[in-house]
Amino acid sequence: xxxxxxxxxxxxxxxxxxxxxxxxxxxxxxxxxxxxxxxxxxxxxxxxxxxxxxxxxxxxxxxxxxxxxxxxxxxxxxxxxxxxxxxxxxxxxxxxxxxxxxxxxxxxxxxxxxxxxxxxxxxxxxxxxxxxxxxxxxxxxxxxxxxxxxxxxxxxxxxxxxxxxxxxxxxxxxxxxxxxxxxxxxxxxxxxxxxxxxxxxx
Amino acid sequence: xxxxxxxxxxxxxxxxxxxxxxxxxxxxxxxxxxxxxxxxxxxxxxxxxxxxxxxxxxxxxxxxxxxxxxxxxxxxxxxxxxxxx
Numbered sequence: 001x002x003x004x005x006x007x008x009x010x011x012x013x014x015x016x017x018x019x020x021x022x023x024x025x026x027x028x029x030x031x032x033x034x035x036x037x038x039x040x041x042x043x044x045x046x047x048x049x050x051x052x053x054x055x056x057x058x059x060x061x062x063x064x065x066x067x068x069x070x071x072x073x074x075x076x077x078x079x080x081x082x083x084x085x086x087x088x089x090x091x092x093x094x095x096x097x098x099x100x101x102x103x104x105x106x107x108x109x110x111x112x113x114x115x116x117x118x119x120x121x122x123x124x125x126x127x128x129x130x131x132x133x134x135x136x137x138x139x140x141x142x143x144x145x146x147x148x149x150x151x152x153x154x155x156x157x158x159x160x161x162x163x164x165x166x167x168x169x170x171x172x173x174x175x176x177x178x179x180x181x182x183x184x185x186x187x188x189x190x191x192x193x194x195x196x197x198x199x200x201x202x
Numbered sequence: 203x204x205x206x207x208x209x210x211x212x213x214x215x216x217x218x219x220x221x222x223x224x225x226x227x228x229x230x231x232x233x234x235x236x237x238x239x240x241x242x243x244x245x246x247x248x249x250x251x252x253x254x255x256x257x258x259x260x261x262x263x264x265x266x267x268x269x270x271x272x273x274x275x276x277x278x279x280x281x282x283x284x285x286x287x
Contacts (some may be wrong), residue, residue, distance in 0.1 A: 032242045042229035043260070049237065049250045068230050081233035144246065153244045163245045197245040199236030 006088030021060035024052055024162040026071060029154060033196040035073050035103075037170075037178040040187035046085060052077030055104075055200055059162050061145050064120040070091055070106040071164075071196065095131055104129045105139070119144045122168075130175040141166045150199050159201035163164040207277035214221040220267030224256045232259040 002174050026033060033053045039046045050073045057069030074099040080086040090097040107126040120143045128137045142165045152158035171188050173179035222228070234256055240249045 026249070030242065030249075031251070032240065032245070032247050034250050036250070043235070047237070051250070077238075079235070081235055081257075082231045083234050085231070144245075149244055161245060165247075165249060195247045195249070197242070197247055 015151040017069075018173050021063075022057040022160060022162075022180065023067065024057045024059060024160075024200045025067075026055045026057065026196050028053065028197060036193040037078070037193070038191040040189070041185060046080065046186065048078055048080040048086075048089075050077045050079065050103075053196055057087050057107075057162060057164070058145065061118075061144065064115055064122070065110045066145065067122075067124075067143070068107055069111055070104060073103040075101050075103055100131045102129070108136075111138075118146065119199045128170065130170070131177055133175045135170075135172070135174055137168065139166050139168045150201060153197075154199065157199070159199055159200070162198045162200065164194060164198070166192075168192055204277045207273050207280060211273035211277070213271065214266055214270040218258075218260040218263055218270075222263050225257055228257050228259045230259050232262045240284055248274045 007173070014185075016083055034049045034051050035053060036047070036049045038048075044098045051072065052074035054074075055068060055069060055071040057071070059069075061069045075095055076090065078086070078089060078097075080089060080142070089095055105126050105128045107124050109125045111125065112121075112123045122141055122142050122143070123138050125136060125138045127134050128139075131136075142162040146161040146163065147159045148158070150157050153161060170190050172186075172190055173188050185199060219233070234254065235252045236255045237250045238253050238258060240251050248278060
């Protein structure tokens with residue numbers, strides 16, 4: 001009887017451990033993770049990306065609505081094809097990368113959560129911080145939990161991957177980036193995309 | 203001398219247009235790096251790798267035309283070669 005109870009308790013504990021929220025680290029050793037941005041401009045759209053992304057997300061496949069986390073993009077890692085544009089963008093006139101080295105999004109609440117298979121879509125409300133200005137935003141996201149796939153991406157490691165995709169727009173004027181200025185040269189609206197994968201080693 | 207300036211100006215215009223056309227006739231700004239899309243097979247994510255590559259744009263073309271115009275303009279102020287008696 002005692003043995004059976006111990007066995008049941010062990011199974012229950014193992015089940016609880018499997019269902020427990022996992023923490024995914026978004027520092028990508030493969031350098032694939034990226035945040036893209038696009039601003040309309042008269043001659044051609046300004047398209048760039050950032051690759052220095054970090055942060056953690058706690059995700060429970062049994063309860064995706066309880067997902068919490070913070071993603072940070074290093075401002076200095078923003079890249080543009082034109083060196084002069086990059087210099088201007090990082091200068092104190094635009095993003096002031098020296099004073100504000102991080103752009104971040106911290107989730108607060110997941111709404112309209114829909115899960116099909118390993119993929120969850122939701123509207124995430126959280127705090128977006130850019131150039132020292134924090135605003136609450138609601139962003140549609142798609143999360144895909146890839147069980148036991150970490151080893152295929154990072155040799156000699158076992159664990160799961162969490163892929164996050166998001167696309168949304170912000171206005172630079174909302175974040176004190178030359179509000180009301182140069183709108184004939186650079187649009188006020190910035191299109192942002194996030195394509196990142198986090199790892200949860202076992 | 204007058205002729206030399208005009209020949210250099212013409213070569214500059216032709217050379218710049220030929221280089222611009224040969225490198226893809228980019229109608230945007232000059233680029234010194236270009237994004238290359240890389241797909242991660244495990245996650246399906248599309249990453250971006252930046253590669254150093256010079257792609258002249260309309261500003262490059264404009265600068266070359268301005269330079270050629272300057273040389274052509276200077277040629278008008280250079281005295282013509284006097285004929286030897």
